[in-house]
Amino acid sequence: MKSNTRHIGKVVTFGEVLMRLSPAENRKLQQSNQMDFFFGGTEMNVAASLCQFGLQCLHVTNVSDDLVGDAAIASMRQLGINVTAVNRVDHPLGLYFLEVGSSARSSKIAYNRLHGAFANITEDTVNWEDVLEDCSHFHWTGITPAISEGAYHSLRKALEVAKTKNITVTADPAYRSNLWKYGKNGHQILKELVCSSTIFIGGVNEINEILGTNYSYNKEQFIEASKRLMEECPSITKVFDKIRTGLSASWQKIYGQAWTGTAYISTEELEITSVVDRIGTGDAYAAGILYGLQNYDDQKTLDFANAACALKHTILGDANLVSVDEVLDVMKGNTGGRIKR
Template identity: 70%
Template structure:
């Protein structure tokens, strides 16, 4: 069975290393996008994945398709359209200096997706998971409608829907209330990947970030959205741009569980770490109990900090090693 993801593929442009834009004379590029990153990571774990999106009908769109094929993502239902690829500029921080991002995506190929372009009945036939994030419905009204159509079909077919409904206020530009739309779409989902901050944004509540606050927020979300069965959260502590700590926690509807904290002292790339967590969680939920699925997700997230580019390209064995406590980085010969 396959895992379907839906969202924008975006071109990332960045100076080499940790140079500032004002220092750089050239830019490196990568293709990414939060949902595509999830598909790429799952494909690296050996899962069958299919990504649904629009790309530009030009050499850049062709390069995006080639990049996804190289990552073993099924691109057979992707549309090519006469609009440019969305892109963003990333200035990578280091130490005390934070990374900075500037987006150019609201008029790109994905923003012009047409709901009738996506044949959800055929795409979701034979799928066991469908993953979406809050970035997709924020980009355009057509993207929102297309996603909503897909979620309704997934619900009808019994497909497990994982939602990462991150609210990005700077993206909601087409006159709709993002909080209301995200609440509606979460109500068509099964697994919620987010914490107190995301729940407070959607429900307009004020739960705190303690264990008790997370549990009460999760209970309130499940009360408002009965289709949600479990709430998984990734908790990050940033000591600097180069030094991070992460752990995972979950409310299963009856039980609170959490992982131990993993420390990353030399961050290579923070982009896509949340997507790596989501991919690890989906992989884990297909195979393990909730505790081990959570451990797998947290280990995958930690490892992504060491991989350059948007997508997490580590293997299942590498994640399992971290789960087993092998964090010394010893050379494999």
């Protein structure tokens, strides 16, 4: 039996598309002479997950004008993503190398992205008035404005247009210090952009980075940090956070918590004892929030996001390929892994 949903408009995401290159079977790079590849990127991963949930998603990005860009676009189309706002440029697609860890050995990533196709996007590349027409939700992350000054200005323009159209803006403002190379203060820029958003996906760490505060990591401090964020950025109405406990690279525990503006809510902790792929798990959580905002109340939204995040740990590749019904099944406590016939 299919789930009843009330989809509202389309979701627009904005960010870099990357090629991921990774040795198979948990090998280190020096052990392998061949690698698997996947296309992904934080915001594209959110769009891909939402498409699996049945939403209409349009992804805005630059890709290379070559056979690699062709393959990236084909991958997005296969995932159901609308690619009409993908721009082709004469710069290489960004990529990254991933060694997948196991047990006590952590995964390792090396990026090659700072001079790629997306880094060369400009404020004039995207017609945001057209792109955001009939859009209900716009999603961005802190990685996008960190890539280049052009990406920052383009995102700022998108948020200006989104405000005029009363679009719900979800912000996942992760701060990556190694990306901010063009002379701007990342903390200040992220605060500016968050103050043009409505839903905050992050916790104490992200709030401390943006506001320069030093809240600690417990329930009471999360609530105080959320209230402080809403005071300094009055457009923010809700804060959704994911808490991870890593027992090893292969064994993770997660739960969600949120401040709704009036109440603290949380989920049960879910345990993943045999991680297949950690890449994209935070994006799966963000996609769960976006889907829930359009279909559920706050508690069920948080539960849905946490279950979606847990399931992504079992999916190889960057994108979460599970359906709404699979997520709801985990929410009901069906985590025994019985074969469905």
